[in-house]
Amino acid sequence: EVQLVESGGGLVKPGESLRLSCTASKFTVSDALMSWVRQTPGKALEWVGHIKSRDDGGEIDYAAPVRGRFSISRDVSENTLFLQMNSLKTEDSGVYYCTAKWLYCSSSGCYKGVDYWGQGTPVTVSS
């Protein structure tokens, strides 16, 4: 079964940096559209950014609030997705999830395009 495991969250001060990791199993990170989604306390899920699959050109895009401060990358040898977060602000606090758009297979066939989610890693930015 597809599994995503995030790590790297923690408590940092405004202006500091943090790097989140998301290690995947049962598929290769470069074969899927991989995204980061965050959830602030009591609020909805917010798309942070994504990296397209190698076959789709590997294009990277970011949400406006994080563009220029956050950077998404992947390491196929480690089968891991990264989110480098610089110049962190208090409003960046929340639980960060990585997602992978991949196959769901059942007895009736396979469908490509559902999101698998990691368990989330909390980020707190506070002085």
Add this chain to the structure above:
Amino acid sequence: QSVLTQPPSVSGAPGQMVTISCTGSSFNIGSNYDVHWYLQLPGTAPKLLIYANTNRPSGVPDRFSGSKSGISASLAITGLQAEDEAYYYCQSFDSRMNRSVLGGGTKLTVL
């Protein structure tokens, strides 16, 4: 403001039926892109509930069903149970934003 609009909350008594709507536009649901539904229990990650508009993954009870028409989709839950109390999110692809988009989420309260 989410591209896909869901009611912030719905409620129902045990055993009753509730529906959660997800309204989009001609750039997403109305363009025949599939709609998926995710369930988020408190303190956990979202989990796939319905995929490709009407399909239930293995292990999801048939009390949960999805439908789609025009620019909207709906999730119906029959025979409400206390453990259904959670947040529900719809998702589709948006051609104007060129990425998947999520609804704002609906909190289901079982009275």
